[in-house]
Amino acid sequence: NEIDIAVIPGDGIGPEVVTEAVKVLKFVTNGGKQELKLTYYKLGAEHWLETGETLPEETLSAIKQHDAILFGAVGAAPGDTRIPSGIIEREMLLKLRFSLDHFVNLRPSKLYAGIESPLSNPGAIDFIVVREGTEGPYVGNGGSVRTGTAHEIATEVSVNTAYGVERVVRDAFRRASERERKHVTLVHKHNVLVHAGHLWKRTVEAVAVEFPEVTHDYLHVDAATIFLTTDPSRFDVIVTDNLFGDILTDQAGAITGGIGLAASGNINMDRTYPSMFEPVHGSAPDIAGQQKADPTAAILSVALMLDHLGMSEEARAVEQAVEKEITSRQELTDNRTTSEIGDAIVALLA
Amino acid sequence: NEIDIAVIPGDGIGPEVVTEAVKVLKFVTNGGKQELKLTYYKLGAEHWLETGETLPEETLSAIKQHDAILFGAVGAAPGDTRIPSGIIEREMLLKLRFSLDHFVNLRPSKLYAGIESPLSNPGAIDFIVVREGTEGPYVGNGGSVRTGTAHEIATEVSVNTAYGVERVVRDAFRRASERERKHVTLVHKHNVLVHAGHLWKRTVEAVAVEFPEVTHDYLHVDAATIFLTTDPSRFDVIVTDNLFGDILTDQAGAITGGIGLAASGNINMDRTYPSMFEPVHGSAPDIAGQQKADPTAAILSVALMLDHLGMSEEARAVEQAVEKEITSRQELTDNRTTSEIGDAIVALLA
Numbered sequence: 047n048e049i050d051i052a053v054i055p056g057d058g059i060g061p062e063v064v065t066e067a068v069k070v071l072k073f074v075t076n077g078g079k080q081e082l083k084l085t086y087y088k089l090g091a092e093h094w095l096e097t098g099e100t101l102p103e104e105t106l107s108a109i110k111q112h113d114a115i116l117f118g119a120v121g122a123a124p125g126d127t128r129i130p131s132g133i134i135e136r137e138m139l140l141k142l143r144f145s146l147d148h149f150v151n152l153r154p155s156k157l158y159a160g161i162e163s164p165l166s167n168p169g170a171i172d173f174i175v176v177r178e179g180t181e182g183p184y185v186g187n188g189g190s191v192r193t194g195t196a197h198e199i200a201t202e203v204s205v206n207t208a209y210g211v212e213r214v215v216r217d218a219f220r221r222a223s224e225r226e227r228k229h230v231t232l233v234h235k236h237n238v239l240v241h242a243g244h245l246w247k248r249t250v251e252a253v254a255v256e257f258p259e260v261t262h263d264y265l266h267v268d269a270a271t272i273f274l275t276t277d278p279s280r281f282d283v284i285v286t287d288n289l290f291g292d293i294l295t296d297q298a299g300a301i302t303g304g305i306g307l308a309a310s311g312n313i314n315m316d317r318t319y320p321s322m323f324e325p326v327h328g329s330a331p332d333i334a335g336q337q338k339a340d341p342t343a344a345i346l347s348v349a350l351m352l353d354h355l356g357m358s359e360e361a362r363a364v365e366q367a368v369e370k371e372i373t374s375r376q377e378l379t380d381n382r383t384t385s386e387i388g389d390a391i392v393a394l395l396a
Numbered sequence: 397n398e399i400d401i402a403v404i405p406g407d408g409i410g411p412e413v414v415t416e417a418v419k420v421l422k423f424v425t426n427g428g429k430q431e432l433k434l435t436y437y438k439l440g441a442e443h444w445l446e447t448g449e450t451l452p453e454e455t456l457s458a459i460k461q462h463d464a465i466l467f468g469a470v471g472a473a474p475g476d477t478r479i480p481s482g483i484i485e486r487e488m489l490l491k492l493r494f495s496l497d498h499f500v501n502l503r504p505s506k507l508y509a510g511i512e513s514p515l516s517n518p519g520a521i522d523f524i525v526v527r528e529g530t531e532g533p534y535v536g537n538g539g540s541v542r543t544g545t546a547h548e549i550a551t552e553v554s555v556n557t558a559y560g561v562e563r564v565v566r567d568a569f570r571r572a573s574e575r576e577r578k579h580v581t582l583v584h585k586h587n588v589l590v591h592a593g594h595l596w597k598r599t600v601e602a603v604a605v606e607f608p609e610v611t612h613d614y615l616h617v618d619a620a621t622i623f624l625t626t627d628p629s630r631f632d633v634i635v636t637d638n639l640f641g642d643i644l645t646d647q648a649g650a651i652t653g654g655i656g657l658a659a660s661g662n663i664n665m666d667r668t669y670p671s672m673f674e675p676v677h678g679s680a681p682d683i684a685g686q687q688k689a690d691p692t693a694a695i696l697s698v699a700l701m702l703d704h705l706g707m708s709e710e711a712r713a714v715e716q717a718v719e720k721e722i723t724s725r726q727e728l729t730d731n732r733t734t735s736e737i738g739d740a741i742v743a744l745l746a
């Protein structure tokens with residue numbers, strides 16, 4: 047009865063926040079009957095600079111053997127021109143999400159007591175975004191002709207399948223059915239993106255029939271950004287495509303006090319491959335190695351991981367410890383070190 | 397010396413707000429040497445219900461003859477299932493933008509004194525979004541196969557050309573060069589949408605050379621929604637594609653007190669066809685016909701129109717009258733009627 051985790055600390059503040067997440071993971075599992083096995087993988091921009099590797103096939107195969115993946119953050123320092131722009135994001139992070147069929151990109155948004163929102167009237171923000179993770183404009187299905195000339199044409203193709211849309215929509219309804227408000231909002235832009243939009247809309251209508259207790263509505267993505275500003279407490283479960291989900295979850299992070307607190311799971315609900323849990327924030331090279339990063343998002347990602355691994359009691363305990371710790375803060379950016387915050391959360395777990 | 401305007405009041409609150417916009421237009425032009433000719437076109441959801449027409453070729457040809465177009469709003473009441481979803485938007489509004497080559501979709505965002513932002517710390521918000529208007533995912537270049545089956549695939553193609561990107565980027569730099577802060581921010585997602593993103597990035601680099609006095613930077617669209625929440629005063633001129641521009645300008649409307657105040661111009665800078673000026677808000681069927689709509693966005697759109705027609709003095713006068721009127725408001729939703737607000741602005745112009 048062992049849990050076997052692949053750990054990818056990555057670049058910048060990644061290793062620091064992952065250290066705290068591992069601290070929490072160790073504490074929680076040692077209390078139980080579980081044994082914890084951790085295997086570290088060195089990947090990311092630093093690793094690319096040293097080896098030229100993004101994600102070799104053998105590494106990917108090895109990662110596939112674990113129960114789950116704990117991911118820190120990747121990305122070169124801005125302005126570091128040695129690394130081709132976007133290569134780590136696409137050939138490592140997105141490659142993991144796609145190769146491991148992480149079709150549910152789960153991103154909870156909660157405004158914790160004690161955290162100041164940049165909105166003057168935020169209300170009670172507590173929703174989850176179920177972002178599709180394996181399709182949409184993220185498929186890398188673009189190209190260009192006459193590149194670099196005055197006659198260049200560059201295209202990007204958003205690919206959406208009934209198979210891909212249905213499984214993520216069903217996941218969203220299932221999650222909604224387990225929540226108090228039991229409401230799903232589909233976000234798309236079907237008045238312009240007719241074909242993809244109608245596939246999403248039809249799928250929501252069809253899946254909704256299986257969940258008579260769950261209500262649902264629809265918002266265009268532009269209108270959704272308005273409501274995230276003026277009335278975010280209206281949302282319970284948002285289901286949307288890969289690109290709209292990327293945009294809305296950063297906005298959602300901002301209104302709940304910054305993506306420094308936002309956790310995420312890249313989840314393969316069929317469990318054919320390990321799921322991956324990562325803070326939404328990036329590698330923040332400007333504050334890396336200084337113990338200035340807030341490990342909360344990484345620790346909350348551990349809670350999502352425990353949940354996925356069936357350890358929901360432990361997941362709740364971590365969430366509650368984090369919530370208590372946050373509520374006790376005077377202000378968001380206090381002067382404690384990354385590891386002091388991790389220790390405080392462990393202390394509350396004890 | 398006549399100005400010859402096509403007026404498309406449209407649906408819902410469109411006719412009411414356009415009446416006030418016309419009031420202002422009449423006042424401003426009668427004071428000068430200009431004669432004002434107005435030709436009304438009945439188009440929109442109501443018109444479709446009566447005739448089945450969206451935008452007939454003869455109507456489009458007739459509209460092309462005018463100097464500019466004043467547009468209210470279109471759209472059926474939500475839940476009106478008699479009208480195929482999105483048909484008015486695509487076959488009328490977008491058809492006008494595309495047929496008349498409105499490549500600059502100009503959307504200023506300003507937080508006026510006296511208007512409360514939903515942000516607790518908005519700072520001095522005063523930027524413009526130059527949204528591309530004739531390309532991107534809006535080209536209608538999508539399709540689906542095996543539609544309605546479990547094997548459906550639906551695609552949407554974003555089309556970007558050097559020609560299309562360059563002209564709008566140059567327009568953004570030109571506008572920036574005439575502003576105080578002289579700064580352009582390109583918003584895209586080039587780490588994922590590599591081909592389109594790199595065309596945009598390369599074009600910005602190339603055009604920037606022509607404008608040494610203008611600085612520029614880059615933001616991913618997800619990060620842009622964060623900064624629009626936490627630090628919107630950082631923006632001066634945003635240039636972006638059709639879809640990202642749609643999303644960001646609604647968010648920009650929200651942080652500056654609601655899209656009830658947001659004006660826009662669909663501009664053909666080559667002047668091969670008339671440009672079209674419209675409030676960003678929709679037809680708001682729920683409050684239509686009750687004199688509850690705020691005509692400010694429509695009136696500010698008239699200012700953009702006057703500017704485009706070379707009447708910059710009149711444009712400034714309208715803007716200043718609006719600014720004064722807004723500053724004198726006690727709260728955003730006061731109890732005055734649509735026409736009382738229009739009258740108040742005209743009184744301030746006098």
Ligand SMILES: CC(C)[C@H](C(=O)O)[C@@H](O)C(=O)O
Nearest residue numbers: 135136139140292587588618
């Ligand atoms: C780094 C980037 C490829 C990634 C995405 O766009 O999905 C990030 O923004 C995220 O949201 O996890």
Ligand SMILES: CC(C)[C@H](C(=O)O)[C@@H](O)C(=O)O
Nearest residue numbers: 237238268485486489490642
């Ligand atoms: C109605 C719709 C087609 C339109 C758009 O997406 O451009 C609207 O949202 C806008 O921003 O003017």
